[in-house]
Amino acid sequence: MRPSTTVEVLYHDHHNWLTGWLRRKLGCPDSAADLAQDTFIKVLTAPQTPTLIEPRAFLTTIAKRVLFNHFRRRDLERAYLDALAQMPECVAPSEEDRAIILQTLIELDQLLDGLPTVVKRAFLLAQLDGLTYAQIGAELKISIATVKRHLNKAALRCYFAL
Template sequence: MSAIEHALQDQIALLYAEHHGWLRGWLRKKLGDAGDAADLAHDTYLRILSTGRVPQADESRRHLTQVAKGLVIDLWRRREIENSYLEAIARLPEAQAPSEEMRAIVIETLIEIDAILHRLAPRARAALLMCRLDGMSYREIAAQLQVSVSSVEKYIAAGLLACWQASQDFSASGV
């Protein structure tokens, strides 16, 4: 282990020792669940470790809060996706219901799609969804978003490119 890696670990250990209890308490109030709070507190420190960006002492709580808020949003978004999917398949006849393994695969795929869509600019995401899910024409989308048709073309192209790139990343991973 290099001296830099050792110093980073020491900084994170100090950050953890000084703020972990506070962060878990803050998350417990936010989430209403001690288990989720513990998990997200752990994930917050892992995120900081993976980025290698340890905040200055006077910025520690603000930085921890910022990272943790992002993880809370991710948790809520994931649960919303899971619940929506589970509600949809609950209406299926038992013979058509997917296996537990297929459910897990579909939920993970939906979460990945959601992440791809949320990396797009809001108008690009809206245009792509209006086109692909609602079947709206480019002119209809332009009127809805109050932009030009050429802007809609650019938005949808950006959205499709992001989806294509994600599919290439998925294919390259060998999954």
Template structure:
């Protein structure tokens, strides 16, 4: 490879990043979400062994970005389902006496701690920082040394894990 050759991905990024971000911003209504998807789109392309020859680069970028949006939608659905399952479990377990309510909450807390122990360190820390400490994605990302997109993926992973484990418990119990 000569020193004068141009990186096709760098050219693609320089020529189309702004357009893709603008398109996503209109679709999502949020500059930060759009920027995350743009970043994820180009990271996905960077991971390819070789960038294909693109006759319609914008169409290719749109398809890639749309796949990421679909994946994000599915992660959110998993998160919502996990939260609903936790709420149903808590509601089903609640009794009328204050002692039973405290006992149920403690049991749920212990169950969550056990589920957390099954996770890798970064997803577990991200979840605790978000849900217990109330930190923002940006604060968590800075503390863990990762992107906000990674923080979102960690949280989705934790919730999907908890949902799967609780679903398995309900199926057997």
């Protein structure tokens, strides 16, 4: 069976079930429909569609990842909007700049995904706050050598992702 046919059958047989499962998790039919589509896009764009013995378990695994990313993005967006609310209006970015900054933050979060929290924090303190190695070390209570290692690890992750 061709991979596209397999995905087509998977979609036809399980789309409604998956949308219902996501609706129960989210409480919002529109978001559930969007995330169900995102789940099938992940399946469709996968390099290889495996032979499925338990298609619903397979879809649930992918949908949980999509759902996790959805919540993570929402939390990141909420934190960004909270930070903007603290800024005086005269220095707040325009709506266009806000959208660009938010998209950049989401992409950066995806790039750094999987790194330990302390590595991410060191990277963000250096890149966003402009802190020196010594200031980062003091803030995180780690040595300058450890700060350098953390920043190298994060920079390598970004470099190789590009």
